[in-house]
Amino acid sequence: xxxxxxxxxxxxxxxxxxxxxxxxxxxxxxxxxxxxxxxxxxxxxxxxxxxxxxxxxxxxxxxxxxxxxxxxxxxxxxxxxxxxxxxxxxxxxxxxxxxxxxxxxxxxxxxxxxxxxxxxxxxxxxxxxxxxxxxxxxxxxxxxxxxxxxxxxxxxxxxxxxxxxxxxxxxxxxxxxxxxxxxxxxxxxxxxxxxxxxxxxxxxxxxxxxxxxxxxxxxxxxxxxxxxxxxxxxxxxxxxxxxxxxxxxxxxxxxxxxxxxxxxxxxxxxxxxxxxxxxxxxxxxxxxxxxxxxxxxxxxxxxxxxxxxxxxxxxxxxxxxxxxxxxxxxxxxxxxxxxxxxxxxxxxxxxxxxxxxxxxxxxxxxxxxxxxxxxxxxxxxxxxxxxxxxxxxxxxxxxxxxxxxxxxxxxxxxxxxxxxxxxxxxxxxxxxxxxxxxxxxxxxxxxxxxxxxxxxxxxxxxxxxxxxxxxxxxxxxxxxxxxxxxxxxxxxxxxxxxxxxxxxxxxxxxxxxxxxxxxxxxxxxxxxxxxxxxxxxxxxxxxxxxxxxxxxxxxxxxxxxxxxxxxxxxxxxxxxxxxxxxxxxxxxxxxxxxxxxxxxxxxxxxxxxxxxxxxxxxxxxxxxxxxxxxxxxxxxxxxxxxxxxxxx
Numbered sequence: 001x002x003x004x005x006x007x008x009x010x011x012x013x014x015x016x017x018x019x020x021x022x023x024x025x026x027x028x029x030x031x032x033x034x035x036x037x038x039x040x041x042x043x044x045x046x047x048x049x050x051x052x053x054x055x056x057x058x059x060x061x062x063x064x065x066x067x068x069x070x071x072x073x074x075x076x077x078x079x080x081x082x083x084x085x086x087x088x089x090x091x092x093x094x095x096x097x098x099x100x101x102x103x104x105x106x107x108x109x110x111x112x113x114x115x116x117x118x119x120x121x122x123x124x125x126x127x128x129x130x131x132x133x134x135x136x137x138x139x140x141x142x143x144x145x146x147x148x149x150x151x152x153x154x155x156x157x158x159x160x161x162x163x164x165x166x167x168x169x170x171x172x173x174x175x176x177x178x179x180x181x182x183x184x185x186x187x188x189x190x191x192x193x194x195x196x197x198x199x200x201x202x203x204x205x206x207x208x209x210x211x212x213x214x215x216x217x218x219x220x221x222x223x224x225x226x227x228x229x230x231x232x233x234x235x236x237x238x239x240x241x242x243x244x245x246x247x248x249x250x251x252x253x254x255x256x257x258x259x260x261x262x263x264x265x266x267x268x269x270x271x272x273x274x275x276x277x278x279x280x281x282x283x284x285x286x287x288x289x290x291x292x293x294x295x296x297x298x299x300x301x302x303x304x305x306x307x308x309x310x311x312x313x314x315x316x317x318x319x320x321x322x323x324x325x326x327x328x329x330x331x332x333x334x335x336x337x338x339x340x341x342x343x344x345x346x347x348x349x350x351x352x353x354x355x356x357x358x359x360x361x362x363x364x365x366x367x368x369x370x371x372x373x374x375x376x377x378x379x380x381x382x383x384x385x386x387x388x389x390x391x392x393x394x395x396x397x398x399x400x401x402x403x404x405x406x407x408x409x410x411x412x413x414x415x416x417x418x419x420x421x422x423x424x425x426x427x428x429x430x431x432x433x434x435x436x437x438x439x440x441x442x443x444x445x446x447x448x449x450x451x452x453x454x455x456x457x458x459x460x461x462x463x464x465x466x467x468x469x470x471x472x473x474x475x476x477x478x479x480x481x482x483x484x485x486x487x488x489x490x491x492x493x494x495x496x497x498x499x500x501x502x503x504x505x506x507x508x509x510x511x512x513x514x515x516x517x518x519x520x521x522x523x524x525x526x527x528x529x530x531x532x533x534x535x536x537x538x539x540x541x542x543x544x545x546x547x548x549x550x551x552x553x554x555x556x557x558x559x560x561x562x563x564x565x566x567x568x569x570x571x572x573x574x575x576x577x578x579x580x581x582x583x584x585x586x587x588x589x590x591x592x593x594x595x596x597x598x599x600x601x602x603x604x605x606x607x608x609x610x611x612x613x614x615x616x617x618x619x620x621x622x623x624x625x626x627x628x629x630x631x632x633x634x635x636x637x638x639x640x641x642x643x644x645x646x647x648x
Contacts, residue, residue, distance in 0.1 A: 063146025
């Protein structure tokens with residue numbers, strides 16, 4: 001009967017500590033330089049009045065980001081140290097000839113590295129906690145969270161690095177595999193999106209969230225970990241000031257995601273054990289030691305070389321002569337085929353440790369070439385139907401429309417059936433005009449004028465089943481003559497912009513939403529010109545919160561009744577030569593029924609002003625002469641409007 005301790009060898013553990021204590025000492029030293037010493041200096045010099053918030057912020061920042069960087073960097077160092085014998089044939093034979101099970105060797109070496117890294121963290125954070133406590137600035141919750149974050153980072157990255165060591169028999173290959181795999185998914189997704197963006201009409205992958213970022217651990221954790229202030233604001237008072245109920249606290253977001261990665265790290269450690277049990281001692285010195293992983297390595301190198309180096313070479317050779325980003329698909333595929341084959345045979349040479357790999361690799365090279373060419377042909381013929389796809393109206397829950405020229409022209413989320421139908425019509429017009437738009441892009445870019453404009457369209461559909469469909473059409477050439485052509489881009493876009501919902505969103509922005517804001521006040525300014533167009537003075541004044549709220553309601557009634565200047569793609573129809581009123585409305589977005597948002601905290605721990613998601617914002621609205629409800633509301637407030645204002 002085997003003992004319960006058969007997976008751990010104390011003698012080997014002590015021997016490892018004796019051999020690798022310099023690495024542990026260097027790791028401890030860096031942590032001391034990162035955490036206790038800077039914290040001591042900060043609290044001692046912090047204007048003589050350090051607060052709990054000061055120490056909490058430093059601990060969380062270093063625990064999250066310092067733990068991430070140190071865990072990722074030293075994870076591979078400790079993994080290489082603990083399992084370096086697997087890259088030396090003599091050492092491998094020596095260890096495997098010992099009367100010790102492989103499970104024991106793996107577990108003991110793995111735990112040695114983990115204990116070294118965690119013990120250094122405990123020492124550094126203990127000293128940091130003592131330092132903060134001496135200044136009366138220790139927050140146990142923040143301290144525990146910071147330490148936990150660093151430990152979780154170590155658990156994942158170290159386990160990941162150990163697994164990489166199991167798959168290679170060359171010491172220098174391990175950090176290459178480890179570093180590449182930490183960013184491979186997000187890098188390849190970017191390269192594929194770049195390729196698709198060059199050749200798929202309407203592709204908007206650049207603005208879409210990264211789908212496979214979670215497979216690039218280092219990248220994903222950098223993006224999700226964040227230390228933020230959690231000071232709260234109870235309500236906005238009548239004078240626009242904020243009533244704060246608590247502040248000066250910090251929290252670490254993304255800890256749950258980090259915990260998931262740590263759990264995955266445990267799985268990776270177990271997987272490393274399974275690989276180690278079946279790893280042949282003779283594989284020492286091979287670039288890839290596991291048979292089933294060799295094809296993955298070979299074709300993976302080929303694909304990465306094709307999409308990265310291939311697109312780069314094409315751009316370097318032909319990029320300076322491109323017209324408005326128009327790429328040649330056959331030319332790009334040819335460059336990708338060339339670099340992909342180079343990567344494929346380079347991988348074959350590494351696997352076979354020989355330059356004579358044509359005979360062994362020619363079949364795989366032909367398969368890779370055929371797949372890449374078919375991929376290019378499929379992209380050219382749009383076999384997936386991507387370019388021509390338009391959702392059915394009944395499938396669309398809402399659509400976000402972004403129309404821009406030299407600046408943002410319209411950006412709003414629309415859900416009314418009339419608005420959705422207009423967006424779909426504009427989408428179909430963009431697809432139908434594909435050939436003309438691509439032909440235009442091959443010519444020199446034309447400057448925007450009163451008769452011709454360059455617009456970019458983005459349409460993001462949220463479907464009833466939860467899916468999101470994104471399309472983006474850059475640098476679309478539109479002429480004023482097309483306004484009268486039924487089904488043209490100019491005609492359908494104009495119809496879309498002048499839908500009642502789009503008109504409200506275009507003018508009021510976030511104020512078009514019901515119940516999502518708190519009005520705090522505003523300002524009005526009425527400009528007058530004489531019959532010759534010369535400036536004849538203006539009337540202005542501030543608005544209370546109640547007055548501004550009344551004006552918002554009046555604006556809504558005007559827009560719903562269609563009493564507003566129609567949007568035009570070629571001129572601004574809001575202004576009149578004789579008279580106009582400009583409104584500036586101030587408001588704050590509410591996050592829920594009670595809490596208005598988050599407060600900013602200065603370096604001294606004082607609450608100063610609100611910040612997102614309860615930021616103070618403002619919009620500017622042009623009141624045209626036909627907006628009778630708004631002008632009437634202004635007149636009732638005592639604002640002296642010119643007699644010619646209404647019915648002008």
